[in-house]
Amino acid sequence: MSRTTTEVWPPVPTEAPQRHPEAPAPGADLPQHYAYCFGCGDGVEQGLHIRTSACEGVTIRSRFTVTEAHQGAPGLAHGGLLACAFDEALGAAVGNLLRKPAVTAKLETEFVRPVPVGTTLFIDAHLDGVAGRKVYVSAEGRLDAEDGTVAVRARALFVQVKLSHFLENGRPEDLAKIADNPELLTRRSVELNP
Numbered sequence: 001m002s003r004t005t006t007e008v009w010p011p012v013p014t015e016a017p018q019r020h021p022e023a024p025a026p027g028a029d030l031p032q033h034y035a036y037c038f039g040c041g042d043g044v045e046q047g048l049h050i051r052t053s054a055c056e057g058v059t060i061r062s063r064f065t066v067t068e069a070h071q072g073a074p075g076l077a078h079g080g081l082l083a084c085a086f087d088e089a090l091g092a093a094v095g096n097l098l099r100k101p102a103v104t105a106k107l108e109t110e111f112v113r114p115v116p117v118g119t120t121l122f123i124d125a126h127l128d129g130v131a132g133r134k135v136y137v138s139a140e141g142r143l144d145a146e147d148g149t150v151a152v153r154a155r156a157l158f159v160q161v162k163l164s165h166f167l168e169n170g171r172p173e174d175l176a177k178i179a180d181n182p183e184l185l186t187r188r189s190v191e192l193n194p
């Protein structure tokens with residue numbers, strides 16, 4: 001059976017994504033968006049601790065190193081955690097380049113090569129198209145170098161939401177922590193209530 005994805009992507013007619021004029025400059029390192037985010041937060045000891053920088057156009061580059069805490073099979077990254085890494089990278093592309101809050105509605109991953117513990121995965125995520133509130137985005141992850149072997153591909157639909165999405169659905173005690181310590185969130189990355 002062919003492993004080539006043949007479905008049209010994006011699956012609906014879209015407009016070209018426009019990089020927000022206040023998006024981080026190409027080359028800029030992006031801050032964690034939330035200290036307790038499993039993908040990027042420094043407050044999660046066994047998290048992925050993904051680091052991301054902006055690239056030219058509508059692309060960002062993320063990287064993270066697979067640790068013993070990320071295993072599925074012995075010595076290999078768990079596929080669900082790799083999907084998490086891609087969710088984070090794809091979301092960082094949407095949030096930082098369009099500067100509007102959005103959540104993952106659909107995430108598809110293709111695992112092409114095993115990813116051993118100790119590997120640093122270099123993930124390039126690219127905005128593919130925008131249709132109203134819907135943002136289509138895709139990514140490739142390479143082993144140990146920017147031009148390394150492709151190990152994982154992913155693509156996703158993000159849907160832009162208002163701040164109320166988080167305020168109405170988040171656990172109250174975590175929202176209260178944010179109110180007490182606003183520095184837990186990096187607020188400059190997105191404009192609220194698009």
Ligand SMILES: CCCCCCCCCC(=O)SCCNC(=O)CCNC(=O)[C@H](O)C(C)(C)COP(=O)(O)OP(=O)(O)OC[C@H]1O[C@@H](n2cnc3c(N)ncnc32)[C@H](O)[C@@H]1OP(=O)(O)O
Pocket residue numbers: 033087088089090091092095096102103104105106132133134157159161189190
């Ligand atoms: C700087 C920031 C960095 C951030 C990085 C963070 C990375 C991590 C990101 C996440 O993991 S977010 C957490 C996981 N996602 C969620 O919890 C989202 C849960 N789902 C929802 O809350 C709602 O389903 C959602 C907000 C996505 C949509 O609900 P809405 O009521 O706002 O919209 P609606 O259902 O009308 O859908 C809007 C459009 O999207 C389409 N849509 C929604 N879900 C879809 C789906 N699953 N497949 C295909 N299309 C979908 C839907 O058909 C529709 O298309 P049209 O505009 O053409 O009518």
